[in-house]
Amino acid sequence: MDEMGSHLVANQTDASCSQEQIFIANVADSTMVGSNGNQAEKSGVNLSQHHIILSDFSSTHPSAHLSRKETTEVERQNININAEYGREIDFYMRQLEVQYLTDNSLANHKITANLRARMVDWMIEVLTNFKCEDQTFFLAISLLDRYLKNKRECQEIADLHIMGVTTMFIASKYEDIYPLKMKMVFEKIAHKKLSIERIKALELDMLKQIHYKIPAPTVLDFLKIYLKEVLEISHVGNTSLKKEEKEAIPTSSDSPEGQKHLIYKMAMYLSKMSLHDYDLSGRKPSLVAVGSLYVALKICEQLKKATLITNSIV
Numbered sequence: 001m002d003e004m005g006s007h008l009v010a011n012q013t014d015a016s017c018s019q020e021q022i023f024i025a026n027v028a029d030s031t032m033v034g035s036n037g038n039q040a041e042k043s044g045v046n047l048s049q050h051h052i053i054l055s056d057f058s059s060t061h062p063s064a065h066l067s068r069k070e071t072t073e074v075e076r077q078n079i080n081i082n083a084e085y086g087r088e089i090d091f092y093m094r095q096l097e098v099q100y101l102t103d104n105s106l107a108n109h110k111i112t113a114n115l116r117a118r119m120v121d122w123m124i125e126v127l128t129n130f131k132c133e134d135q136t137f138f139l140a141i142s143l144l145d146r147y148l149k150n151k152r153e154c155q156e157i158a159d160l161h162i163m164g165v166t167t168m169f170i171a172s173k174y175e176d177i178y179p180l181k182m183k184m185v186f187e188k189i190a191h192k193k194l195s196i197e198r199i200k201a202l203e204l205d206m207l208k209q210i211h212y213k214i215p216a217p218t219v220l221d222f223l224k225i226y227l228k229e230v231l232e233i234s235h236v237g238n239t240s241l242k243k244e245e246k247e248a249i250p251t252s253s254d255s256p257e258g259q260k261h262l263i264y265k266m267a268m269y270l271s272k273m274s275l276h277d278y279d280l281s282g283r284k285p286s287l288v289a290v291g292s293l294y295v296a297l298k299i300c301e302q303l304k305k306a307t308l309i310t311n312s313i314v
Contacts (some may be wrong), residue, residue, distance in 0.1 A: 006181075021124075080209045093217050094286060100216040102145035103282030109148060109155040113278035119144075120276050126189055127168060133175050134268065138218035140171035141275050143206065145282075147214065150209040162194050166202045174214050219271045222289035227267065230293075231262045259304060266296035 019121040063076035127137045144167045172180040186196050227233040250258035270292040274280045280288055297308045
């Protein structure tokens with residue numbers, strides 16, 4: 001093997017090389033070294049240029065400076081994706097939220113805003129008791145409002161119960177690792193008052209009304225972004241925590257990490273409470289999310305007697 005080939009192999013065996021560097025080295029090696037050992041003439045590749053790519057990659061890679069022991073692969077991938085596609089994703093999400101607005105969703109129905117609020121409160125209780133993800137609740141409310149907005153036939157007050165049950169069933173199947181089973185929904189949630197056939201029939205009708213587009217931007221989607229980008233607060237769902245992670249949750253808000261946890265819990269609470277309000281539920285999720293975070297910071301400022309809203313955050 002020629003000098004450059006040996007240099008590339010040496011780079012591969014260097015403990016400080018990342019997996020990405022090793023991959024590029026392998027590709028460069030196989031490309032530049034011809035079958036007769038004539039690399040430059042056979043491949044026509046500028047060898048010094050490939051050497052520059054190898055040396056510059058670690059300095060430009062967004063997560064290259066992070067320790068492999070202190071961060072997970074998912075965290076590093078999120079950083080890389082955000083650096084490369086963050087703006088495009090944000091632009092796409094803001095386009096989608098306009099398409100899925102649910103203002104005036106009760107206009108054609110006999111269901112009132114107060115009854116809807118009571119249903120939202122009950123759905124929080126049910127999904128919390130069954131340890132579903134936070135996103136399951138937000139998606140279930142989104143499904144409920146989108147169904148009511150698209151449904152032309154007038155829905156009676158008596159129909160609200162089965163609609164809440166069915167939207168939770170759909171959202172759990174989409175979001176949870178261990179979703180709610182039909183038997184559990186029938187026996188524990190519906191208390192055998194709603195037949196399985198009716199639940200299945202309404203599930204099919206809901207999917208038709210929303211054109212089989214189950215996911216939609218929710219308040220939680222934007223809140224997670226704001227918490228991470230602005231305050232460096234990572235979001236974790238209810239069922240995403242391992243035993244050691246639960247034990248690591250701060251029990252006091254006196255420490256910096258405890259204060260961050262307090263802000264997170266307050267913002268999450270306000271986001272859920274905002275969905276009780278009929279008018280707020282029809283607003284853009286991004287606006288509701290930033291409003292929830294702002295109010296959470298103001299409340300925490302009063303509780304901790306400290307300034308949390310700074311110019312850098314704004």
